Amino acid sequence: MxxxxxxxxxxxxxxxxxxxxxxxxxxxxxxxxxxxxxxxxxxxxxxxxxxxxxxxxxxxxxxxxxxxxxxxxxxxxxxxxxxxxxxxxxxxxxxFFDLKAVTVRPDLRSLNVATDIDARLRPVNSAQDILRRVPGLIIGQHAGGGKAEQIFLRGFDIDHGTDVALSVEGMPVNMVSHAHGQGYADLHFLIPETIEKIDYGKGPYYADHGNFATAGYVNFSLKEKLDGSLLTAEAGSFNTLRTVGLFDLLDGPGSHAYLATEYLLSDGPFVSSQHFSRLNLMGRYTADLPSGSKVSVLASHFASKWDASGQIPRRAVADGSIGRFGAIDDTEGGFTGRTNLAGQFLRVVDRNTFVKTEVYFSRYTFDLYSNFTFFLIDPLNGDQIRQSEDRALAGVHSELQHAFRTAAGEATLKAGLGLRYDDNNEVALSRTKNRETLLERLQYGDIDETNLFAYAAADFEIGDLLVHPALRLDHFTFNYVDKLQPTYDRQEQRKTAVSPKLNFLYTVNDRTQVFLKTGIGFHANDSRVVLDRGADAILPAAYGADLGGIFRPSPRLHLNAALWYLFLEQEFVYVGDAGIVEPSGESRRLGLDLGLRYQLTDWLFADADLNYALARSVGAPEGANYIPLAPSLTGTGGLNVLQDRVSGGVRYRFVKDRPANEDNSIVADGYFLLDANVNYTLRRLSLGLAGENLLGAEWNETQFATLSRLRMEPEAVEEIHFTPGAPRSVRAVVRYRF
The missing domain is CATH 2.60.40.1120 (Carboxypeptidase-like, regulatory domain)
Structure with a gap:
C-alpha cells in the first residue's frame, strides 16, 4: 500500500x-x-x-x-x-530567405509549401502566369489574350476549367453552363501584384471544394494591406505596354485600405493585330475588430477586348498560303467583363473557435467570335460563330472551425454550409459573318442553376498520425428556358452528389511525412445537356487516391513525390460550333508527381517539377483508347538568384508530344522553352529586364485535331490546327515604391 x-x-x-x-x-x-x-x-x-x-x-x-x-x-x-x-x-x-526554416506540417495541404517558396523567388508576370506556380499545371492561350487559358493538369486537357476549381478569396471563377464551355474560368480580372498566397490541392480530397475539383483546385488569397504604394511600367515586344498602380489609402492601427489598377495593351506577334486591351480596378478595405475578429470588403471591375487570328491549319502554313502568324479568318475576337463585390467576416469565438463567412456578387458579360472549321459548313459565308451571355452570380459560404483535445491528442473540426446561384440570361450560339451579320440562331435561352452544399471534416492527431475523414453533400437545381421554342417552357432537373473523403498523414519528424489520400469528387454537366440526356449524366463522379511523401534529407533541400490514380465516370468534350457537350465515356489516369526545391547557397536556389500521367479511355479497344491532348510528360524548373539588390533567374518548361485523337494518328507537338529575367533595386526604384522564348523555338501554344475546309478545297481535311506560341521577346520593367 x-x-x-x-x-x-x-x-x-x-x-x-x-x-x-x-x-x-x-x-x-x-x-x-x-x-x-x-x-x-x-x-x-x-x-x-x-x-x-x-x-x-x-x-x-x-x-x-x-x-x-x-x-x-x-x-x-x-x-x-x-x-x-x-x-x-x-x-x-x-x-533573408532560408529553406532551413521550412518544416513539414501535419496538414492536408502541406504540399502548399512549394508555392510558398516559389512565390518568394519568382517575379510576378501576369495573372495566367500565376497558375504556372501550381506544380504540374500547364496553360495555353489560343484567342488573342482575352479568352480564358486552356489548362492541363494530371493527364487532363481541362479545356477552360472542367476539372480544376479556381477561386479568388472563396469567390468562384469557373462559370457553370457557360456559353463557350462548361467550367469556363477567366482569371484575367485578377491583378497579380495583389496576390498574397496560392492555396492548391490535387485530386478530389478536399471537402471545402466541390464542383470541378476532380484533378484539383486553386484558390488565390489577396493582400489585406500593402507594405507601401507601388507604380509599375512595362514595355516590350509587339507594342506591349502594361501599367500597374497599388495605392495604400489607409494603414491605421486597426484598419487598412488600398486601391489597385492595371492597364494592358498589346498587338501580339500576329499579322493581323490583336488590338488587345484590358483594364482592371480593385479596392479592398479591412478592419480589425475586438477579440481578433475581422471584416473585409472587396470590389473590382474588369473589361477586356481583342481581335484574334485564331487557330490555323498546318496545311495552310506548309503550302505557303499564310505564315505561322497569319490567319484564315482575322475577324475573330471578342470582349468580356466582370464586376465583383465580395465581403468576408471572421468571427473569433475564442482562441480555438472561429467562424469565417464569405459572400459575393458578380456581374459577368461575354461575347466571343470564333471560326474553327472555316468553310466546311457554309462555303459562301464561312463558319464564324458567336457565343454570348449575360450573367449574375451570387453566393455565400460559411465555415466553422473548432480545435479541441481528445484522449488520443489534438483534433480540429470543420463544418461548412453554402449556396451558389447563377442567373445566366440570353445564352446564345449564332452563326455570323464578319461579326456584323446574324445568319442563324443555333441556341438561345436563359439558364438558372443553383448549388446548395454542406460539408464536415475533422483532423484527429493520434501521436504522429493525422486522420482526416470528411463528407460533402451537393444539391443542384438546373433550369432552362429555350427562347427558340414558340411557347414558353421551363425545363427543370435536380440531382444530389455525396462525396466522402478519407486521408492519412504520418509525420515522422519535421523532415519527413508520408500520406495516403482518398476521395470522391465530381464535375457537373452543362444545364442544357442535363435536360436533354436525363439524370444519369448530370454529376459524373471522380474516384481518386494519392500515395506519397514530403522529405527534407538536408536542411536546405525539400523533396516531394506522389503516386496517384483517378477514375472518372464520364469525360466531357465541348463541340463549340454545335453548342453541345458530348460525353465520351469512362476514363482512367495514373501518374507520378516529383518536386524539388534546393537552396544551393544563401542567394542561389534551384527548383524542378516533373509530372507523368498515363491517360486512357475505359472500354475502348487498345490503340484507340487515347484521350486527345492529355499530356503524358511535363516539367518546369530553373535557377533563381535572390540578393539585397539583384534578383532574377532562368526558367524552363517543356511538354512532350501527345496524341491529338483517339488512335494517336494525329500528334500534337511538344515544346521546350527557356525564359529569363533580371532585376536591380536601388532604394525605392527597381529596374528589370525579362526575356521569353530565348532559344527562339517555333512552338505551338495550343493544338487541336479539327476537320476543316479552306475556301478552294474540294474536300474537308482533319489535321492539327494550332495557335503559334510567341517568338523570342523582351520586356523592360520599372517599379517605384513610395
Missing part, C-alpha cells in the same frame, strides 16, 4: 513539473497572424504549428524550458516558457 501511495505521489509530482501547458500566438511585426509557424519544445522535441489565427498550444513543458519558433522568410526565435500561465506573443521579424 505504501509503495502504491509513493507511486501515485511521484506521478503527481512529475505531472506537476512537466505537465504544464503553454499557449501563445505567433505574429509578424505588424501583429498580423503567422499561419503554420513551427513551434518546438527543445527539451523533448515535442512540436506543434500555429493555426489560422496564429495561435498554438503545447503540452508537457515546464517553466524555463525553451521554445524555438521558425517560419519561412522570418528570423528564428527562441523564447522561454513563462513561469505563470500567461499567453505568449511571439513576434517574428522578416529575414
Amino acid at each position: 505504501r509503495n502504491c501511495l509513493l507511486t501515485l505521489l511521484s506521478t503527481f509530482l512529475v505531472a506537476s513539473c512537466f505537465g504544464q501547458r503553454v499557449a501563445g500566438r505567433v505574429v509578424a511585426a505588424d501583429r498580423s497572424p503567422i499561419i503554420g509557424a513551427y513551434v518546438i519544445h527543445l527539451n523533448s522535441e515535442h512540436h506543434t504549428h500555429s493555426n489560422e489565427l496564429g495561435y498554438f498550444e503545447l503540452e508537457g513543458v515546464a517553466a524555463g524550458d525553451s521554445l524555438r519558433v521558425t517560419f519561412l522568410g522570418y528570423r528564428t526565435r527562441v523564447v522561454p516558457v513563462p513561469a505563470d500561465n500567461r499567453e505568449l506573443e511571439v513576434v517574428l521579424n522578416e529575414s
Whole structure:
C-alpha cells in the first residue's frame, strides 16, 4: 500500500513539473497572424504549428524550458516558457530567405509549401502566369489574350476549367453552363501584384471544394494591406505596354485600405493585330475588430477586348498560303467583363473557435467570335460563330472551425454550409459573318442553376498520425428556358452528389511525412445537356487516391513525390460550333508527381517539377483508347538568384508530344522553352529586364485535331490546327515604391 501511495505521489509530482501547458500566438511585426509557424519544445522535441489565427498550444513543458519558433522568410526565435500561465506573443521579424526554416506540417495541404517558396523567388508576370506556380499545371492561350487559358493538369486537357476549381478569396471563377464551355474560368480580372498566397490541392480530397475539383483546385488569397504604394511600367515586344498602380489609402492601427489598377495593351506577334486591351480596378478595405475578429470588403471591375487570328491549319502554313502568324479568318475576337463585390467576416469565438463567412456578387458579360472549321459548313459565308451571355452570380459560404483535445491528442473540426446561384440570361450560339451579320440562331435561352452544399471534416492527431475523414453533400437545381421554342417552357432537373473523403498523414519528424489520400469528387454537366440526356449524366463522379511523401534529407533541400490514380465516370468534350457537350465515356489516369526545391547557397536556389500521367479511355479497344491532348510528360524548373539588390533567374518548361485523337494518328507537338529575367533595386526604384522564348523555338501554344475546309478545297481535311506560341521577346520593367 505504501509503495502504491509513493507511486501515485511521484506521478503527481512529475505531472506537476512537466505537465504544464503553454499557449501563445505567433505574429509578424505588424501583429498580423503567422499561419503554420513551427513551434518546438527543445527539451523533448515535442512540436506543434500555429493555426489560422496564429495561435498554438503545447503540452508537457515546464517553466524555463525553451521554445524555438521558425517560419519561412522570418528570423528564428527562441523564447522561454513563462513561469505563470500567461499567453505568449511571439513576434517574428522578416529575414533573408532560408529553406532551413521550412518544416513539414501535419496538414492536408502541406504540399502548399512549394508555392510558398516559389512565390518568394519568382517575379510576378501576369495573372495566367500565376497558375504556372501550381506544380504540374500547364496553360495555353489560343484567342488573342482575352479568352480564358486552356489548362492541363494530371493527364487532363481541362479545356477552360472542367476539372480544376479556381477561386479568388472563396469567390468562384469557373462559370457553370457557360456559353463557350462548361467550367469556363477567366482569371484575367485578377491583378497579380495583389496576390498574397496560392492555396492548391490535387485530386478530389478536399471537402471545402466541390464542383470541378476532380484533378484539383486553386484558390488565390489577396493582400489585406500593402507594405507601401507601388507604380509599375512595362514595355516590350509587339507594342506591349502594361501599367500597374497599388495605392495604400489607409494603414491605421486597426484598419487598412488600398486601391489597385492595371492597364494592358498589346498587338501580339500576329499579322493581323490583336488590338488587345484590358483594364482592371480593385479596392479592398479591412478592419480589425475586438477579440481578433475581422471584416473585409472587396470590389473590382474588369473589361477586356481583342481581335484574334485564331487557330490555323498546318496545311495552310506548309503550302505557303499564310505564315505561322497569319490567319484564315482575322475577324475573330471578342470582349468580356466582370464586376465583383465580395465581403468576408471572421468571427473569433475564442482562441480555438472561429467562424469565417464569405459572400459575393458578380456581374459577368461575354461575347466571343470564333471560326474553327472555316468553310466546311457554309462555303459562301464561312463558319464564324458567336457565343454570348449575360450573367449574375451570387453566393455565400460559411465555415466553422473548432480545435479541441481528445484522449488520443489534438483534433480540429470543420463544418461548412453554402449556396451558389447563377442567373445566366440570353445564352446564345449564332452563326455570323464578319461579326456584323446574324445568319442563324443555333441556341438561345436563359439558364438558372443553383448549388446548395454542406460539408464536415475533422483532423484527429493520434501521436504522429493525422486522420482526416470528411463528407460533402451537393444539391443542384438546373433550369432552362429555350427562347427558340414558340411557347414558353421551363425545363427543370435536380440531382444530389455525396462525396466522402478519407486521408492519412504520418509525420515522422519535421523532415519527413508520408500520406495516403482518398476521395470522391465530381464535375457537373452543362444545364442544357442535363435536360436533354436525363439524370444519369448530370454529376459524373471522380474516384481518386494519392500515395506519397514530403522529405527534407538536408536542411536546405525539400523533396516531394506522389503516386496517384483517378477514375472518372464520364469525360466531357465541348463541340463549340454545335453548342453541345458530348460525353465520351469512362476514363482512367495514373501518374507520378516529383518536386524539388534546393537552396544551393544563401542567394542561389534551384527548383524542378516533373509530372507523368498515363491517360486512357475505359472500354475502348487498345490503340484507340487515347484521350486527345492529355499530356503524358511535363516539367518546369530553373535557377533563381535572390540578393539585397539583384534578383532574377532562368526558367524552363517543356511538354512532350501527345496524341491529338483517339488512335494517336494525329500528334500534337511538344515544346521546350527557356525564359529569363533580371532585376536591380536601388532604394525605392527597381529596374528589370525579362526575356521569353530565348532559344527562339517555333512552338505551338495550343493544338487541336479539327476537320476543316479552306475556301478552294474540294474536300474537308482533319489535321492539327494550332495557335503559334510567341517568338523570342523582351520586356523592360520599372517599379517605384513610395
